[in-house]
């Protein structure tokens with residue numbers, strides 16, 4: 001029996017991981033975690049394999065404890081852990097509320113670490129962990145600061161973990177996609193007072209990028225960067241001073257802002 005635990009399984013990338021792990025890695029049972037039970041039940045019905053649904057807000061300690069309790073009760077052996085629960089909001093320091101900033105850090109960083117930390121003891125040789133980084137973790141990004149900084153943490157955390165877990169035969173992969181066609185971007189741009197760049201295209205196909213990541217994870221890669229422009233971003237990050245890359249990002253935001261103004 002092969003069991004996968006997926007946070008953020010109710011939509012987008014997390015949901016897609018369930019289908020790809022079923023088809024490619026032959027996972028036979030899932031623990032699906034997110035807040036929206038109806039959407040989780042829909043994923044369960046479409047998957048057609050046994051699923052345990054855990055409805056939990058992972059920004060809250062009660063949400064994290066729900067998973068901890070279930071693990072302690074069922075003592076399952078985890079083959080794959082995917083931490084896909086996450087969100088980002090565009091906006092500079094003066095428009096993002098303290099709650100938004102805290103929730104972003106609590107979900108993208110704290111919950112990712114805690115869920116991983118409590119899952120590792122239930123993983124055996126061959127176990128795989130996939131943490132959601134982002135193409136945005138390669139460059140300092142003003143007006144997307146908290147989100148991109150949270151993903152820098154995830155990148156370093158995962159790469160280090162990959163070394164720490166090697167002696168146990170468990171590997172951790174940081175998944176760094178560019179902009180993917182999910183609910184993520186519309187939600188990121190929808191926040192009141194957010195800095196709103198309108199054209200963030202081209203958006204990547206969720207099925208393709210998740211399939212690539214599952215294969216990279218099985219091979220035990222420390223990082224999976226999706227497409228050519230995210231790979232280029234990653235390369236430039238190593239070669240070009242980040243002040244230049246940040247200026248390019250600001251130039252892109254300005255263009256988008258001008259376009260937005262024209263559209264109004």
Ligand SMILES: NC(=O)c1ccc[n+]([C@@H]2O[C@H](COP(=O)([O-])OP(=O)(O)OC[C@H]3O[C@@H](n4cnc5c(N)ncnc54)[C@H](OP(=O)(O)O)[C@@H]3O)[C@@H](O)[C@H]2O)c1
Pocket residue numbers: 007008009010011012013014033034035036037039056057058059083084085086087088107132133134135176177178179180181182183184185187
């Ligand atoms: N799409 C992109 O362009 C992109 C690019 C790079 C990285 N990523 C990363 O990929 C991950 C998945 O994003 P996505 O594109 O699939 O976006 P999405 O479709 O909005 O999915 C986000 C998932 O996180 C869950 N979630 C949000 N807040 C939560 C909370 N407080 N507690 C528990 N679960 C919560 C959501 O479920 P509920 O609402 O049901 O709780 C949903 O299942 C995120 O970590 C994101 O940072 C996305």
